[in-house]
Amino acid sequence: MSILICTGSLFSEWQKNLENLTLGNLEHHQTYSRLSALSEDICQQNSAGTDKLEWKVFTPQDKYADKATQLFSTAQNEPIFVWADTNSGLFLNFWYATAENAKFVLFYSSPEHELGSYLKAHPYDTAIVKKVIQAWITRTRAMLTFFMRNRDHSVLIDVESASKNTIGVIEKINKTFDVELNKPKNTMRDHEEPIFQKYLAASLLFRNDTVAEIFDEVRSAATVICDSDLTIEDIQKRTENLIPVFQKAVTKHDQLVIDYSNANEELNMAILQLHKTQEELEFYYLKECETAAQYKKLVESLQQTPLLKLARLARLNEQSRQSNEIHSQVKNDGQL
Incomplete structure (x- = not known):
């Protein structure tokens, strides 16, 4: 049996990519849900508070090891067992020790991608954004540290590559771990963040030396990186590259505002003309009613004479x- 343990950052859609890599829903196996529940319980017991953005890397208590080993043994009849869990990235050494001969697929994302994914789904809050950045640092550093110590048992894959080059990623995993993940018929469509969120994310990360240093390290060490990341650039350079794209989007937005204003003005003119026509119709209607009344009165007079x-x-x-x-x-x- 081959065991693949997968983890990644909190907000990038690496789990959707993984489902595409493994051709379907990962949670069909009963062991999968039990392992996820165990991982959540371990984090709750070893981390302060329930806010996942504040969780740090830790070493679980020994009492959890036997239970984890037992759960993995229940999937031994499977030719390959894939388990994906975001929380597991905080204590990878524990899973390495409890899952015999397990292999690890570690999905990292760019800080812009992670923060942009968060901003796409949540309202902006300065305090929470800082936590999101710190959580990315914590989890990316943990995956990088584990990968550097266990290269024979792990691969470090860029999330965008899993979207854009699904077949290539599968071939790399199969070759590295001597497994047989089937190749999907269709590669997964890449999900780009809206340009505003992407530009805002890059701006918030501008001149963040810690983020830039970790991201450059993880890309330098990665097994598979996105084609656009073959040339290492710092966040300042990536921000500068986004500026003309953002300006183009702003220009398009301004033109849409002008078009809307013109259309609104034409609509108001049409409404005024409609009101005028309605007033004329009401005038002639009243005249018609008056003539009809006079005619009726004349007819009644003739009938009585x-x-x-x-x-x-x-x-x-x-x-x-x-x-x-x-x-x-x-x-x-x-x-x-």
Whole structure:
């Protein structure tokens, strides 16, 4: 049986990458969940508080060793058993001692990737951001230290490489540990942080010498690194490289604001025209109602007046008209 123990940082999506590497959900095996529960219990007992961002590297009590060894033995019928746990990276020497012939796959991420992943899912808080950076330092340093002492039993892999070059990473793991992880049909799509979070992360890490030193060390020692990291650059250089990309994003944002403003202005004009048209329609509607009322009144009047009376009134009106015409004619002749 081959045992692969995998760990990584808190916020980068290394576990999703690992699921792709192993072709499916890792938690199907009962031993998997029991080991994770044991790891959590050990951390709770040996770390101060429940805040994982403040947990440090430690050595567990001896009482946990027998239980861990027993759990690993329950998976001995499996040709290969893969267990992934973020907490295990804080006490890797313990697992090395309790899991016979275990191999370790250690996923590291860039500080920008780790902090950017955190900022993508959480609101900005200065105090917590400092804790996230410190947690990255603690866990990355622990993985690096273990890897340097146990190169024959471990690989140190960049998270971005696991996304972009899945097949290459699997081939490296198979060759190093003489195992047979199957190659997936499709490589996992890379998940880039939004440019704002990435730029903000780089800015927050700017001139952090401790972070820059550890990251350069882990990349120099790594088994597999991202293609873009083949040339070692300090955080200041990476920040400078991000500036034109960020400025381009800002320019695009400004143009979108202008386009929105223009569209909003056109919308307001259309609304005003609509209101004007509505007022005209209301005016003609009221006129139509008034005409209809007059017509109705006329019809009612005609219906109530006898036809004979109407004829008499018409005849009298005609006689009066003719008399007026004769009178006018006589008057005109007298003047002549």
